[in-house]
Amino acid sequence: MKIDQFPEHIRPYLVPRAGGEYAYECFSCGREHGIERLLYTCPDCGSVLMIKDLEWSRLKRIPGSLWREIFDYRSMLTLPALRGIYRYHELIGSVIPPESVVWLGEGYTPVVAANAVLCDWAGCAFFFKNDGQNPSASFKDRGMASAFSYLNYLIGHRGMEDVLAICASTGDTSASAALYGSYFVHGVKSAVLLPHGKVTPQQLGQPLGSGARVIEIPGVFDDCMKVVEYLSEHYSVALMNSKNAWRILGQESYSYEIAQAFDYEIGDLAVFVPIGNAGNITAVLQGFLKLHDLGIIPALPAVFGVQSEHANPVYLYYLEPEREKRRFRPVTVRPSVAQAAMIGNPVSMPRVVKLVEEYRLRAGEDAVRVVEVSEQEIMDAMLTANRNGHIVCTQGGECLAGCRKAVASGMQAAGRRAVLDATAHALKFSVFQDKYFSDSFEPEYEVVPKAELRNAPVLVSPPDGVPKPVPGREMPPEDFRRFLAFASGAVAELLGLKRKQ
Numbered sequence: 034m035k036i037d038q039f040p041e042h043i044r045p046y047l048v049p050r051a052g053g054e055y056a057y058e059c060f061s062c063g064r065e066h067g068i069e070r071l072l073y074t075c076p077d078c079g080s081v082l083m084i085k086d087l088e089w090s091r092l093k094r095i096p097g098s099l100w101r102e103i104f105d106y107r108s109m110l111t112l113p114a115l116r117g118i119y120r121y122h123e124l125i126g127s128v129i130p131p132e133s134v135v136w137l138g139e140g141y142t143p144v145v146a147a148n149a150v151l152c153d154w155a156g157c158a159f160f161f162k163n164d165g166q167n168p169s170a171s172f173k174d175r176g177m178a179s180a181f182s183y184l185n186y187l188i189g190h191r192g193m194e195d196v197l198a199i200c201a202s203t204g205d206t207s208a209s210a211a212l213y214g215s216y217f218v219h220g221v222k223s224a225v226l227l228p229h230g231k232v233t234p235q236q237l238g239q240p241l242g243s244g245a246r247v248i249e250i251p252g253v254f255d256d257c258m259k260v261v262e263y264l265s266e267h268y269s270v271a272l273m274n275s276k277n278a279w280r281i282l283g284q285e286s287y288s289y290e291i292a293q294a295f296d297y298e299i300g301d302l303a304v305f306v307p308i309g310n311a312g313n314i315t316a317v318l319q320g321f322l323k324l325h326d327l328g329i330i331p332a333l334p335a336v337f338g339v340q341s342e343h344a345n346p347v348y349l350y351y352l353e354p355e356r357e358k359r360r361f362r363p364v365t366v367r368p369s370v371a372q373a374a375m376i377g378n379p380v381s382m383p384r385v386v387k388l389v390e391e392y393r394l395r396a397g398e399d400a401v402r403v404v405e406v407s408e409q410e411i412m413d414a415m416l417t418a419n420r421n422g423h424i425v426c427t428q429g430g431e432c433l434a435g436c437r438k439a440v441a442s443g444m445q446a447a448g449r450r451a452v453l454d455a456t457a458h459a460l461k462f463s464v465f466q467d468k469y470f471s472d473s474f475e476p477e478y479e480v481v482p483k484a485e486l487r488n489a490p491v492l493v494s495p496p497d498g499v500p501k502p503v504p505g506r507e508m509p510p511e512d513f514r515r516f517l518a519f520a521s522g523a524v525a526e527l528l529g530l531k532r533k534q
């Protein structure tokens with residue numbers, strides 16, 4: 034829609050301009066640092082950083098109802114920079130001029146209602162938010178769009194050059210970083226560090242296809258993360274993991290989109306997200322808190338983090354009911370089908386601790402919970418979801434298993450609707466479906482396939498004497514007629530088809 038077609042009172046707000054003042058804020062010592070250079074940890078105390086809008090109060094001068102209109106009307110604009118997550122420009126990067134925004138089609142992912150069968154199975158009405166429909170097929174693109182837009186701004190306006198964007202990954206981050214890195218014609222190269230053998234073939238293929246330098250190292254994700262952290266401290270590289278606070282800003286858009294999809298009435302929702310490196314739950318909590326602070330949503334939804342028994346440090350931390358007694362202890366991970374979240378020492382843990390406290394202060398103790406699920410539950414949930422019209426990955430399955438468990442244990446009221454994060458596309462994790470269907474899980478996974486969820490192709494093989502088509506070779510018509518008669522008869526029998534009268 035063209036600007037002059039919008040209501041007059043909205044026009045001045047439709048196309049945002051760069052403005053405001055941002056700083057890195059240390060979540061541990063509270064000190065602030067300038068954003069003119071990329072920082073990942075506090076130079077004073079070494080803790081993780083968040084990005085703070087130093088002029089946040091200016092946004093409060095606009096009433097929540099007007100913000101809602103601005104965001105809703107902006108969705109009708111055709112400007113590429115505002116088609117994705119930057120339609121929330123003021124909340125996620127107002128210092129970035131719209132012309133520096135990199136948009137590869139991320140954001141605006143669908144919120145798909147589960148059918149009655151699946152809701153019954155879960156115990157409550159729910160929706161999947163399909164972040165697998167982002168360009169690199171995972172939610173990471175939200176954060177990458179933000180981190181790369183900021184890099185683009187630094188390159189274009191602050192003279193930054195020869196950037197090597199680097200990340201450690203279980204597969205989604207690397208696919209996304211490599212995709213966004215490859216979009217830059219000049220000035221950005223990308224390298225990704227992967228734990229050897231711990232990334233699915235599809236996810237390995239993604240950064241290779243984008244032309245990134247792919248380096249595999251022994252160990253698990255946590256080991257790769259330590260290497261990139263070391264590199265970012267001692268070498269001139271741009272760290273693209275969610276330790277980079279610009280990633281968190283972009284991923285907040287997930288919360289904004291949920292709010293918008295439910296007309297900003299989300300106080301009765303429960304939002305389920307898997308926890309791996311914990312950047313996602315950080316962004317989700319921060320996103321809802323910001324909306325609440327600006328009066329855009331009148332009430333905060335409940336947020337549930339979900340972890341597998343095989344990678345559960347955050348779950349274990351919150352098992353201790355008394356805040357003062359909680360101690361964070363990294364865990365040694367075991368093989369998990371929720372491989373993207375197979376992380377024992379999440380870098381965002383200090384952020385999570387602080388934000389959970391604030392969230393609970395505003396919305397009550399039960400407003401943030403962490404549930405744990407088994408590998409078996411994750412696989413069964415993913416397959417059940419996908420048999421009911423979804424395209425969820427194992428982490429989406431983890432959310433569904435978590436939701437079901439939360440309802441069964443009474444943590445999540447059956448009458449409360451839920452939104453489940455389907456973080457990536459099912460196709461990225463099809464190896465786990467294959468293992469399930471062919472009953473070939475290694476024992477460490479502790480997954481035993483259920484007969485009713487398995488599936489396999491049936492080969493219709495013509496017996497001797499019936500001609501078979503051979504690719505690239507033409508079949509005589511009579512031979513083809515005999516093959517057709519055999520094959521259609523066999524298929525009709527397999528499917529129990531009734532002949533037309």
Ligand SMILES: N[C@@H](CCOP(=O)(O)O)C(=O)O
Binds near residue numbers: 200207
């Ligand atoms: N699951 C992640 C792990 C790294 O997460 P990040 O959000 O900190 O970059 C992945 O896909 O690599």
